[in-house]
Amino acid sequence: xxxxxxxxxxxxxxxxxxxxxxxxxxxxxxxxxxxxxxxxxxxxxxxxxxxxxxxxxxxxxxxxxxxxxxxxxxxxxxxxxxxxxxxxxxxxxxxxxxxxxxxxxxxxxxxxxxxxxxxxxxxxxxxxxxxxxxxxxxxxxxxxxxxxxxxxxxxxxxxxxxxxxxxxxxxxxxxxxxxxxxxxxxxxxxxxxxxxxxxxxxxxxxxxxxxxxxxxxxxxxxxxxxxxxxxxxxxxxxxxxxxxxxxxxxxxxxxxxxxxxxxxxxxxxxxxxxxxxxxxxxxxxxxxxxxxxxxxxxxxxxxxxxxxxxxxxxxxxxxxxxxxxxxxxxxxxxxxxxxxxxxxxxxxxxxxxxxxxxxxxxxxxxxxxxxxxxxxxxxxxxxxxxxxxxxxxxxxxxxxxxxxxxxxxxxxxxxxxxxxxxxxxxxxxxxxxxxxxxxxxxxxxxxxxxxxxxxxxxxxxxxxxxxxxxxxxxxxxxxxxxxxxxxxxxxxxxxxxxxxxxxxxxxxxxxxxxxxxxxxxxxxxxxxxxxxxxxxxxxxxxxxxxxxxxxxxxxxxxxxxxxxxxxxxxxxxxxxxxxxxxxxxxxxxxxxxxxxxxxxxxxxxxxxxxxxxxxxxxxxxxxx
Amino acid sequence: xxxxxxxxxxxxxxxxxxxxxxxxxxxxxxxxxxxxxxxxxxxxxxxxxxxxxxxxxxxxxxxxxxxxxxxxxxxxxxxxxxxxxxxxxxxxxxxxxxxxxxxxxxxxxxxxxxxxxxxxxxxxxxxxxxxxxxxxxxxxxxxxxxxxxxxxxxxxxxxxxxxxxxxxxxxxxxxxxxxxxxxxxxxxxxxxxxxxxxxxxxxxxxxxxxxxxxxxxxxxxxxxxxxxxxxxxxxxxxxxxxxxxxxxxxxxxxxxxxxxxxxxxxxxxxxxxxxxxxxxxxxxxxxxxxxxxxxxxxxxxxxxxxxxxxxxxxxxxxxxxxxxxxxxxxxxxxxxxxxxxxxxxxxxxxxxxxxxxxxxxxxxxxx
Numbered sequence: 001x002x003x004x005x006x007x008x009x010x011x012x013x014x015x016x017x018x019x020x021x022x023x024x025x026x027x028x029x030x031x032x033x034x035x036x037x038x039x040x041x042x043x044x045x046x047x048x049x050x051x052x053x054x055x056x057x058x059x060x061x062x063x064x065x066x067x068x069x070x071x072x073x074x075x076x077x078x079x080x081x082x083x084x085x086x087x088x089x090x091x092x093x094x095x096x097x098x099x100x101x102x103x104x105x106x107x108x109x110x111x112x113x114x115x116x117x118x119x120x121x122x123x124x125x126x127x128x129x130x131x132x133x134x135x136x137x138x139x140x141x142x143x144x145x146x147x148x149x150x151x152x153x154x155x156x157x158x159x160x161x162x163x164x165x166x167x168x169x170x171x172x173x174x175x176x177x178x179x180x181x182x183x184x185x186x187x188x189x190x191x192x193x194x195x196x197x198x199x200x201x202x203x204x205x206x207x208x209x210x211x212x213x214x215x216x217x218x219x220x221x222x223x224x225x226x227x228x229x230x231x232x233x234x235x236x237x238x239x240x241x242x243x244x245x246x247x248x249x250x251x252x253x254x255x256x257x258x259x260x261x262x263x264x265x266x267x268x269x270x271x272x273x274x275x276x277x278x279x280x281x282x283x284x285x286x287x288x289x290x291x292x293x294x295x296x297x298x299x300x301x302x303x304x305x306x307x308x309x310x311x312x313x314x315x316x317x318x319x320x321x322x323x324x325x326x327x328x329x330x331x332x333x334x335x336x337x338x339x340x341x342x343x344x345x346x347x348x349x350x351x352x353x354x355x356x357x358x359x360x361x362x363x364x365x366x367x368x369x370x371x372x373x374x375x376x377x378x379x380x381x382x383x384x385x386x387x388x389x390x391x392x393x394x395x396x397x398x399x400x401x402x403x404x405x406x407x408x409x410x411x412x413x414x415x416x417x418x419x420x421x422x423x424x425x426x427x428x429x430x431x432x433x434x435x436x437x438x439x440x441x442x443x444x445x446x447x448x449x450x451x452x453x454x455x456x457x458x459x460x461x462x463x464x465x466x467x468x469x470x471x472x473x474x475x476x477x478x479x480x481x482x483x484x485x486x487x488x489x490x491x492x493x494x495x496x497x498x499x500x501x502x503x504x505x506x507x508x509x510x511x512x513x514x515x516x517x518x519x520x521x522x523x524x525x526x527x528x529x530x531x532x533x534x535x536x537x538x539x540x541x542x543x544x545x546x547x548x549x550x551x552x553x554x555x556x557x558x559x560x561x562x563x564x565x566x567x568x569x570x571x572x573x574x575x576x577x578x579x580x581x582x583x584x585x586x587x588x589x590x591x592x593x594x595x596x597x598x599x600x601x602x603x604x605x606x607x608x609x610x611x612x613x614x615x616x617x618x619x620x621x622x623x624x
Numbered sequence: 625x626x627x628x629x630x631x632x633x634x635x636x637x638x639x640x641x642x643x644x645x646x647x648x649x650x651x652x653x654x655x656x657x658x659x660x661x662x663x664x665x666x667x668x669x670x671x672x673x674x675x676x677x678x679x680x681x682x683x684x685x686x687x688x689x690x691x692x693x694x695x696x697x698x699x700x701x702x703x704x705x706x707x708x709x710x711x712x713x714x715x716x717x718x719x720x721x722x723x724x725x726x727x728x729x730x731x732x733x734x735x736x737x738x739x740x741x742x743x744x745x746x747x748x749x750x751x752x753x754x755x756x757x758x759x760x761x762x763x764x765x766x767x768x769x770x771x772x773x774x775x776x777x778x779x780x781x782x783x784x785x786x787x788x789x790x791x792x793x794x795x796x797x798x799x800x801x802x803x804x805x806x807x808x809x810x811x812x813x814x815x816x817x818x819x820x821x822x823x824x825x826x827x828x829x830x831x832x833x834x835x836x837x838x839x840x841x842x843x844x845x846x847x848x849x850x851x852x853x854x855x856x857x858x859x860x861x862x863x864x865x866x867x868x869x870x871x872x873x874x875x876x877x878x879x880x881x882x883x884x885x886x887x888x889x890x891x892x893x894x895x896x897x898x899x900x901x902x903x904x905x906x907x908x909x910x911x912x913x914x915x916x917x918x919x920x921x922x923x924x925x926x927x928x929x930x931x932x933x934x935x936x937x938x939x940x941x942x943x944x945x946x947x948x949x950x951x952x953x954x955x956x957x958x959x960x961x962x963x964x965x966x967x968x969x970x971x972x973x974x975x976x977x978x979x980x981x982x983x984x985x986x987x988x989x990x991x
Binding site for chain 2: 010012013014016017020021024025027028030031032034035036038039040042043044045046047049050051055057184218232234
């Protein structure tokens with residue numbers, strides 16, 4: 001504490017402090033000079049400007065990016081919407097103006113006052129939205145009487161228009177007004193209250209690309225609020241356009257086939273993972289969300305027992321039923337539990353422990369090898385394979401096929417599905433795994449749950465020779481002036497853990513399921529197209545309790561129908577997964593839907609019964 | 625601990641000037657909260673009165689102890705401050721896209737305001753030990769650089785660039801005051817000149833845009849640029865004698881953004897004219913000069929550097945805030961000491977004044 005006193009004395013400090021004071025005084029001289037300049041030199045001019053303060057800000061909404069299908073058909077468009085607003089400071093006298101506006105435009109006066117009341121606290125020089133989306137008639141009436149309506153403005157802003165609504169309602173989704181919670185979220189930091197943002201589907205998942213950047217203008221207005229001069233403009237930047245991999249014709253076909261049913265149909269391109277169609281039924285009207293939905297409509301939507309707002313292709317989980325046998329067969333072959341020649345005798349049931357497990361075919365399939373088991377969906381064969389494999393080995397294969405976890409498609413809120421293991425059950429229920437439960441699991445019942453999209457990806461991988469792709473919906477993203485900024489590339493998630501020879505056996509079994517006279521989907525075979533597939537009928541015992549629940553007699557106890565398929569047999573161009581809730585049999589309810597989608601797609605969009613020979617010839621040569 | 629003789633040395637002048645500015649600030653705040661309304665919203669005004677009361681108590685607390693106690697507890701104060709800045713990033717309230725507030729009962733505090741004091745104390749302690757006529761070497765500067773960078777980064781992360789910048793500027797003044805060795809100084813200048821373009825090169829497009837707007841608000845005519853135009857109109861239209869109490873039209877029509885916090889000087893200048901605005905500016909100049917003279921009369925390096933730090937904080941905020949509302953500086957959220965609405969700002973400034981008084985009172989006392 002003493003040595004510095006020898007070096008640094010108070011003189012030393014004083015010198016440095018006086019330099020500091022000089023700098024501070026110099027800075028304050030600048031401040032004072034500026035004050036004198038503003039308040040004395042420019043004072044008169046600025047006083048005048050403040051008296052007529054006539055500079056207003058107007059915001060210019062950015063058009064949202066458009067959404068196209070794979071063939072550049074517009075799915076989600078923007079249309080002009082005329083929004084009526086008022087600048088209170090310019091609307092003098094306010095009562096008279098509102099009264100006249102109500103008369104000219106035919107809008108209820110109380111409604112106008114209500115909007116004004118809601119915007120209480122807005123600075124008087126800022127426009128307040130009175131009514132969005134007034135019709136063309138009201139617009140014309142207001143424009144004609146503009147001189148008589150001080151402070152009233154109509155500005156045009158883009159509004160969403162879903163061309164094919166309700167088609168693609170789940171996949172494209174809809175927009176809605178931003179909520180108070182969303183406004184606090186960082187990703188919506190450039191939004192303000194009253195803005196519309198994507199709430200569901202692609203509109204929500206790709207909000208960041210679709211939303212443009214708001215622009216605005218600094219304008220000088222006259223006494224009645226009309227713009228005299230534009231002082232400054234910041235252009236709005238339109239959002240990016242999105243091209244989906246969806247084939248809208250195929251989509252409409254799928255939706256038609258699902259009409260009046262509850263369920264989902266997904267079609268993917270097995271060679272890329274691109275989603276060609278994704279239908280979920282029942283659908284809903286997307287445009288109703290844009291124009292403001294009544295409480296009744298909303299309540300009807302959310303209380304509908306068929307859950308129209310749910311995207312059943314990715315959010316609904318069902319037991320995979322017999323479609324799961326594809327995986328059991330592959331696992332059995334790969335683990336050496338069975339081979340091509342292994343055959344079991346099916347008497348129509350299997351006795352295990354003190355219970356009898358039935359085959360769906362009461363009188364039995366007789367001698368069954370893996371090909372016949374797949375094509376005729378013999379339960380007894382797969383009971384035995386399942387028992388040999390055990391639940392955990394089976395689960396390992398199911399996971400390797402992509403089940404039990406989301407597929408990673410570019411939509412939010414995708415369900416996981418469920419692939420049980422012994423450990424899972426112990427943890428979940430506290431009860432150890434019972435061997436009998438393995439029997440249920442082996443035929444896709446029990447705890448197993450999958451989504452239609454997951455099953456579509458499984459058959460796509462079987463069809464393309466074992467490559468698992470990530471399903472993709474967004475194909476390209478382009479700027480409003482057409483520059484491509486994103487191009488989706490197929491993303492390989494992994495390979496099926498199964499040798500080519502074993503895979504060939506499974507594929508052969510699936511081919512026979514459709515094209516063999518005894519195959520379960522024989523009735524849905526396509527003339528001239530080599531379709532391979534697997535039916536499934538999922539028991540829905542769990543829903544029995546709903547049966548007493550009143551009028552919903554649309555088969556509360558009927559089984560769910562599955563069909564998964566791909567075509568052509570070699571180098572398939574399309575893989576389809578169809579789930580019809582309470583459709584009863586996969587072969588009768590789901591297979592015809594899938595078959596018609598495949599026929600439609602492979603024939604290049606031809607209506608039924610009009611098959612061009614060229615396409616037929618191209619695909620038939622590897623047939624029987 | 626508290627000597628009655630100290631009372632004779634009590635700095636009445638500093639207290640008087642501070643309270644005068646505070647009073648003018650309250651008048652301006654009353655105008656700001658009555659803007660355009662028939663019934664003025666007096667809640668904010670009453671809250672500010674309470675904050676002033678709390679501020680006076682905290683100020684008294686700050687000069688009761690010998691300021692050397694602050695030197696002893698400098699590290700603890702600094703660590704507590706860093707802790708609260710971390711807490712605000714983790715649990716802070718989101719307001720307008722940034723996390724700056726911590727809720728304490730019914731009130732919200734901005735730990736970033738208090739962090740200024742913590743940095744001043746910890747740096748004063750560090751420099752007091754090392755100070756010598758040859759100046760500090762580069763190696764001496766490593767620790768203070770780190771001590772400044774940590775709260776700077778935490779505050780910039782909120783994001784609150786204005787306050788972060790003020791902390792950097794205070795630290796800069798304190799370091800320059802403590803003197804940097806000539807060689808070290810030229811090294812620093814050279815590195816900075818080289819680093820700036822390099823950093824620019826690594827920034828993303830939108831970050832560059834943000835910085836450009838920050839430097840030149842006219843690039844953003846719908847946000848900052850518009851506000852500056854309106855603020856200049858407000859100040860200029862006050863002319864010599866002002867429009868009169870509660871008669872400011874710019875203020876009444878809500879043309880001014882943040883009229884009770886960052887733009888309160890415009891409200892005052894509009895209603896009280898050059899008469900009022902010049903008084904405020906000169907009062908600030910007096911307080912700053914007073915602070916420097918306290919630093920000069922102190923016989924202990926810690927007290928001197930501490931006073932310089934506190935005075936630098938007041939000076940920077942006055943220059944930045946008034947410069948900003950008059951269109952001389954980019955728009956950054958920096959409050960006007962003793963005038964702007966806000967508990968954290970008031971309390972921080974009162975702590976600063978308390979520290980100055982403390983140093984002033986004990987200048988004759990030797991250990």
